[in-house]
Each structure stands twice: as structure tokens, then as C-alpha cells.
Amino acid sequence: MIRAAPFPPRIVPRAMRRAAICLSLLSVAAGAAGAIGPASQAHAQSANPVPSHAWSFSGPLGTFDMAAVQRGYAVYDHVCSACHGMTALTYGDLGGMGLTEEQVARIAHAHRMPTGGDAAGKPVTRPATADDHLRSPYATPALAAAANHGAHPPDQSRLEVVYPGGASRMRALLLGYGQAPPAGMQVPAGSFYNPYAANGMIAMPPPLHDGGVTYADGTAPTTAQQADDVVTFLTWAARPHLEERHRTGVRVVVFLLVLLVLTFCLKRRIWSDVH
Structure with missing residues (x-):
């Protein structure tokens, strides 16, 4: 029987080093991903730790609950x-929530976009289209601050x-909201005590109330349900490719595991005659 000659011994360490480097990079990346999350939350959690909550999109295999995303858009749109x-x-981006083109067009058409003014100088608007961006309710940051006791409501696209x-x-x-401030804490007029806000105070009044919206799927619109849904929607808007990244990460891990097995088998075959 003719036996294939093994690769030159000098090539084997190089191949194995490359595989080891890939696995090391994977380990470093996984460790960095775990470290970045807590680090980014350290400042926010220093005073009042956030109650734990299970999100469908959490973890390396997390996915968005599109029904919750759609309900969250309803909360955003109405509140x-x-x-x-x-x-x-854009309104067209809402198609990523699982909506049809007709549904997206209907949502866009319900909103008006400015197109300048007429001959008399009066503002003129038109129905929005799928290509239009969701507009800010205020023309300038100065007008936004003037309408909100000096506080400029942030854009929520990447909040x-x-x-x-x-x-x-x-x-x-x-x-x-609704909790009593600590003894000695003075909450100025136009602000509200909230233990999870910066310095424990926020200018935004309580935005959510039981029954504040009507869900098309019949879900009971409790305050907690609305909070879960609108946060899910805002996360989807800020991370629209999250599920794709999760799938890519799983493929990379599987590929590296297969590469590790193949490298191990190659090593056993090459050095099988060495005693």
C-alpha cells in the first residue's frame, strides 16, 4: 500500500499556530463582549441597580418579538x-417589523410632511411616503427646549x-415614576423624581398610563406592557441588524470548532508514526 507522505514538519507548527490564533481571537472577542456590556452600564447602575428583565433579543441567540416591536411602534406613535x-x-424601514408595503404606505399616509408654503405664506403639507423620515415634532432644538421647560427631548433613533x-x-x-423622593431631596417645579434618572430627577412627565393606547392584536395595554413594547421597538430601531449579527456569530463559532477538530485530526495523522 502506498502511503501519502506527510507535510513537511516545519509547516505543521505554522498551521497549528494559525488555528490557535483564531481560537485565541474568538476567546478575546467573547471576553470583550462580556466586558463591554457591564462597563457601559456601570455609571447608570452605580446608584440604583436596574431590576432584571428578560428580553427576547438578549443573549447570542436572541431574536426580536416582532409582535412586540409593532406594538412598541404604536406606543411611540401615539405617545x-x-x-x-x-x-x-424612514417609514419604509418599518417594513422590517414584518409589515407589508400596503401597511407601511397606510402608516406613512397618516402623517403629514411640510413642503414649504403657498402664495399667501401659509405652510403646506403632503402625506408622507415610504421614503420620508419620521420627523421631529419641533422645527429646531431651541423650540423643543422652549416647549419643555428648557429640556430638549432627545431623538430616539439610536437611544x-x-x-x-x-x-x-x-x-x-x-x-x-410615582415614588417618594429620599428625605432631604428637593424636586424643583417642572421636574419629577425618578430613581433611575440622572441625579434622580427628570423633566419628562410620566408618559405611560394604563389604557393609554389601543393594541390592534388585543393585548391589554397596561403600563408595564407598554414599557416592554416601546423599549423593544426602540432597541429594534437602534439595532436593526442584531439578529443577523447573532446568526453570523453562531456561524463563526461553528466554523472555528470545525477548524479545531480538523486541525486536531491533521496533527494526529501527521505525527501518527512518531514514537
């Missing part, structure tokens, strides 16, 4: 959009990414 814009999002503590902190904030 949050009165003060907050989402200018990085979940930049807000310290992320989704769980946002949920805790929405549900944190």
Missing part, C-alpha cells in the same frame, strides 16, 4: 412622538445604544 423624533428612521444601561434601564425609567 412618544409628541415630543421625540426618530429622524434616522437604546447611547442611553447608559440600555434597554433594561430605559424600562426601569419608564416605570420608575
